[in-house]
Amino acid sequence: MRLIDIPRITNGMVLQVLMNADLDEAIGLLVPPKSVLESGESKAVATDSGSSEAWRWRMRMATYIASLIDPEKFGVKGFYVFGSTKNATAGPASDIDILIHFQGPDEKRCRLEFWLNGWSLCLDEMNYQRTGYRTGGLLDVHIITDDDIARKTSYAAKIGAITDAARPLPISSRKKNGD
Template identity: 55%
Template sequence: RPQSFNRENVAAAIPRDVPDKSVLFTANRYVSNGRVPDITHIVYVDPDRYNELGDHAALQEVGRTVSRLNALLPKRQFVLIGPGRWGSRGDIRLGVNVTYSDINNTAVLVEIARKRGNYVPDLSFGTHFFQDLVEAGIRYLPLYPDEPGAVFDERFLRESENELASLAPEFAHLGAVVRVIDVPKACPGMVLRVLMNADEDRAVGLLVPAGRPPDMPSEEARPGGAPREGHWRWRLRMAERIAGQVDAARFGVVAMYVFGSAKNASAGPGSDIDLLVHVRGTEEQRKALAIWLEGWSLCLDEMNFLRTGIRSGGLLDVHLVTDEDIAARSSYAVKIGNVTDAAWEIPIRR
């Protein structure tokens, strides 16, 4: 059932010719509209392993594990996939015992109805957190993996490397039940994208190359006119333009990265562009680079003013890191290759 309606909840176009190996799951019942781009992490509570837990305390500990991961993983860049009814209170074998504050950073809440004999368990359809999910823009999706034609790549979810012990070592003993999959690590260069179409009552979770989703609706559609490029898209494109024009040899630049709202597709009209620049050169080279980037920052600020009417005095927020910073994992260097919310490297001019 559709949970709300706005421009971000339009029906997603679902491609028909996707290779089977790229499909993680499909749904064809109770699907609402929407699309969720660039999911980097999956938290998967294995229905069979959850059902095998021996006592009430162990079941409750799964809920605490999910709560901890909800606090650690990048907001709106992970999905929660679990058995039955998320938020169960009485018989918590029916679903993981969590409150809304334990799952409020997820992008999608997925409930799995696995058939046991001739019985298919009832799902909550998000009703335990319905109003909260609507207000936060969190998608809900039910999966029925045992239905004819349904796709559910359980092998990928069970056999991909589990990051639980590195993220929350205090819950490492639950690794057979709770699995955390770093999608770009498990499938280099890939992310998970979820497309949902209520008109067709279809949804699909796809593994696709990381980057700008070509089918995202614009955030700046104007009544009576053609939609303009959205805030985050424009900022990401400008970051790519800067990296493509930087003279690496002149400025001592090794690599450039984008992070923050431009990378996470959450930039607003007043957001800056967060750049991380790996430098290896002289102090004079760094000063020259700073002057060059300041020129870009002021020009982009003027462009943004003409687009939005907002002026900030400079649109770039630049952080320089050295080999020593990266080796020590200090300051913003920690975002390079990080497990959660890692900065994206953008190609530079060579």
């Protein structure tokens, strides 16, 4: 058996081995050292250790979801982000605090909650693959009504607040037919 110093003979490249246990196959690639995938715990430190990356990604995702939401289908009048994502302090294990101004029948609210739950679970998996952290769902959604806003109850008070106000995100203006 012969030992080969891969980084020395490949000008600093390292050997990355990708394995598929189901197919019982593997492939080796020479890659720059930065692209080598560490274990889940190491990856959390390596990929999302920058203080700005976690909150920026969360803000991009919240903005994207708001841009896709169909106001007519889901009864959404406003979509807001608040908390650590809005304040640019979110870390890799932080959730995304969302405030939804809702108006409509229970059927629309149920449809909205299912849609957002799907996004929450998807974002949780994406966050896990990026950082190694799981939360069981990345979105922390609070739904408020016109009545809540008029009475300035709980989270509704964050809309238009002087301090620590929720940040409105643009929602879709397109109208769709069907699901």
